[in-house]
Amino acid sequence: MNSILKDLGIDDVNYGACSGMNKWSSSQEGGLLESINPATEEVIAGVYQTTEMDYERIVQESVSAFKEFRKVPAPIRGQLVRKMGDALREKKDALGSLVAMEMGKIKTEGDGEVQEMIDIADFAVGQSRMLYGKTMHSERPDHRMYEQWHPLGAIGVISAFNFPVAVWAWNAFIAAICGDTTIWKPSSTAPLCAIAIQNICNDVMEKNGYSGIFSTVIGRGSIVGEKMLNDGRLPLISFTGSTAMGRHVSSTVSSRFGKTILELGGNNAIIIDETANLDLAIPAVAFGAVGTAGQRCTSTRRILIQESIQEEFLTKLLHAYKQVNIGNPLEGGTLMGPLVNEKAVSDYLNAIDLAKESGGEVLCGGTAIEGDGFYVTPAIVKAKNEWEIVQTETFAPILYIIPYNTLEEAIDMHNNVPQGLSSSMFTTNVGHAEYFLSHRGSDCGIANINIGTSGAEIGGAFGGEKETGGGRESGSDAWKQYMRRQTNTLNWSSELPLAQGISFDLSK
Numbered sequence: 022m023n024s025i026l027k028d029l030g031i032d033d034v035n036y037g038a039c040s041g042m043n044k045w046s047s048s049q050e051g052g053l054l055e056s057i058n059p060a061t062e063e064v065i066a067g068v069y070q071t072t073e074m075d076y077e078r079i080v081q082e083s084v085s086a087f088k089e090f091r092k093v094p095a096p097i098r099g100q101l102v103r104k105m106g107d108a109l110r111e112k113k114d115a116l117g118s119l120v121a122m123e124m125g126k127i128k129t130e131g132d133g134e135v136q137e138m139i140d141i142a143d144f145a146v147g148q149s150r151m152l153y154g155k156t157m158h159s160e161r162p163d164h165r166m167y168e169q170w171h172p173l174g175a176i177g178v179i180s181a182f183n184f185p186v187a188v189w190a191w192n193a194f195i196a197a198i199c200g201d202t203t204i205w206k207p208s209s210t211a212p213l214c215a216i217a218i219q220n221i222c223n224d225v226m227e228k229n230g231y232s233g234i235f236s237t238v239i240g241r242g243s244i245v246g247e248k249m250l251n252d253g254r255l256p257l258i259s260f261t262g263s264t265a266m267g268r269h270v271s272s273t274v275s276s277r278f279g280k281t282i283l284e285l286g287g288n289n290a291i292i293i294d295e296t297a298n299l300d301l302a303i304p305a306v307a308f309g310a311v312g313t314a315g316q317r318c319t320s321t322r323r324i325l326i327q328e329s330i331q332e333e334f335l336t337k338l339l340h341a342y343k344q345v346n347i348g349n350p351l352e353g354g355t356l357m358g359p360l361v362n363e364k365a366v367s368d369y370l371n372a373i374d375l376a377k378e379s380g381g382e383v384l385c386g387g388t389a390i391e392g393d394g395f396y397v398t399p400a401i402v403k404a405k406n407e408w409e410i411v412q413t414e415t416f417a418p419i420l421y422i423i424p425y426n427t428l429e430e431a432i433d434m435h436n437n438v439p440q441g442l443s444s445s446m447f448t449t450n451v452g453h454a455e456y457f458l459s460h461r462g463s464d465c466g467i468a469n470i471n472i473g474t475s476g477a478e479i480g481g482a483f484g485g486e487k488e489t490g491g492g493r494e495s496g497s498d499a500w501k502q503y504m505r506r507q508t509n510t511l512n513w514s515s516e517l518p519l520a521q522g523i524s525f526d527l528s529k
Contacts, residue, residue: 025122026066028115029176029217036237037068037212037285037435038075040082041202042232043223046075050193055192058392059125059359060349071240079236082204083175084254086233091200092173099149101229102194106142109135116186116217122352123211124185125358126313129349138190138481141495148500160521163514166268170504172200173474175218176257177249177268179242180359183316183416184261185211186218188284191483191494192259192503193235200248201502204255208244210361221308253277257503258405260284261318264414264440281397282502282516283490284483285302287442289465289474292431292457295330297447298471299337305447306420307341311399312475313355315418316365318489319443319467319475322414323406325431327522329423335384335422338401339361342385347396359395359419366395367419376419377409378474386418406434412439428453437466442485443467443474 024034038046038055050070051070058065071079087404090098109116117132126134156171178192185207193203207215215237222235238245249255259282260270267285274281291303291309308412309321325332350358360366366389373387386400399418406412406423425431435444444465446457456462466485467477477483482497484490493499 024521025118026213027317029112030220031066031152031213031216035216036211037216037237038071038078038079039219039223039237041086041219041222041226041234041236042082043227043409046071049076051075054209055363056211056428057443058122059361060122060351062393062395065123066213066241068216069190071245073244073248076238076245076420077441079204079238079361080175080252080254081205082233083236086090087172087200087202090202090231090234093200095149095152095198095200099146099198099233101195101225101231102142103146104225104229105194105222106139106146108225109139109142110289112221113215114141115448116214118351119214119217121358123213124182125350125361126316126326127355127358131350132186132315134187137187137479141187141194144479144496145194145198145460148195149183152199152500159510161512161518163512165511165513166514168506169502170507171507172498173503173505175202175255176259176288176503177255178203178205178253179246179249179258179260179262180205180207181261182208182210183318185214188261188494189215189218190478192282195495196498196503197234199500201503202234202236204238204249206240209239209241220352234308239517244339250274251277256280258283259492259494264490270465280502282446282492282494284318284494285490286440286488287320287485288412288414288438289319289443289445290321290325290435291321291444292325292435292446292448292473293327293330293334294428294431294446294448294453295327296449296453297330298407298449299330301471302334302447303337303341305445306338307345308474309421309473310417311342311345314357314360314397315359315399316416317475319477321420321474322380323411323421323423325423325425326435327431328426331422331424332353335401339385342399342401342427345399347390347398350488357399360397363397365417366397367399368415371417372410372413372419373400373402376404376408376421378412379404379408381408381421383443384422389461406437413475428456432462433509439488440485441487442489443464443469443477445469445472445474447455447471451491
């Protein structure tokens, strides 16, 4: 463990505010935050949290850096991101281990999260040459109309514990090629991952003659987070977290006419019809429900199974669950690590109790594992879609099994939840697949056929509808959210014709 921390520049006690000018705060007034290893309940290291004075300094420096960075041509900004990707490649093993150690996902998933950062860096480099506008025909003679995109400014990124590094990269790398600077407030549950990333940022910026492009503030949401939400100098806040907190973020930022990208709750379902290839469906369901101990926003929560194949499906799924090795996420062979903290275990147990009280039948799991670490057994529960607990996202490995008769009934149940993030259907019936992907099918931001709900690629826009918030991050044209659109009209004639044929004669 010590070698991993040393390789990433992390000490026993760290400071949680850095302006991106390699200037870590030395203030201890914000109080010490201890990072806990959820697999062992041991303290990994401590971080002194950001003070209000630290915050003010960092915002000022980030805004100042933006005024210079926006002058840099976008393809050159892309080269800075390319070098960030190269630095992440060098640190992938150590950083993936830190993600596993601090958050609790298994080592291969931790490495995969870092690879996702590398992938989005590669994507952003290409995108830096494709920040396209449009030209359009003017109704006035000898006029040219076009639109272009300009950087927004210093943007705020507030990320969640479950993807402690990748979500920052989705935002920061795309924002950077757009000409923005980024101030990052990571989850207080995973502060060391942010310190490691900031150390990498500082090194890359210093070697390439930049400063203030990437900054970090680690601290309480009630202090640092609220300041970001209310700060008119931050034109965009990208927030990942709960739907309840997302409502507060949205109302607060919109009250000052700021912009938001919201990535909130998911209650993701897979429909499995009577033609489905169960050899594909079973591992997809198991990974979707058990991977990251059910702590992904795209984790599979509900299975809508055609009645005629329910028993066959459950027999195979229960067998698969018996193969899930629960243990230390850094050890080889582990398929499921711990939940992130004690509260997550309590929420898991409460959800199981509520499912039972509603009439649910627990087919396996549903218990906490005694001993060190926040471990639970993944649960499979026969349930009904309309139950309140099924309508609620529980960030834990609980999978609800819900039978259906007709495809229309399955679609209705699928969509009849408040959230709308990721969805999937397993079928070999082309008509069913097209129906699911049509306007009559899934109402989610992500819809898949014959793959699970979890594990989106960076090339597509990531996000969802309804109480998921409507935000989009990562690929496709998500870059437009980090820029402002400007329509331009240039009159190159010697006349001044007005639009809509209006006459305004001052010659009399």
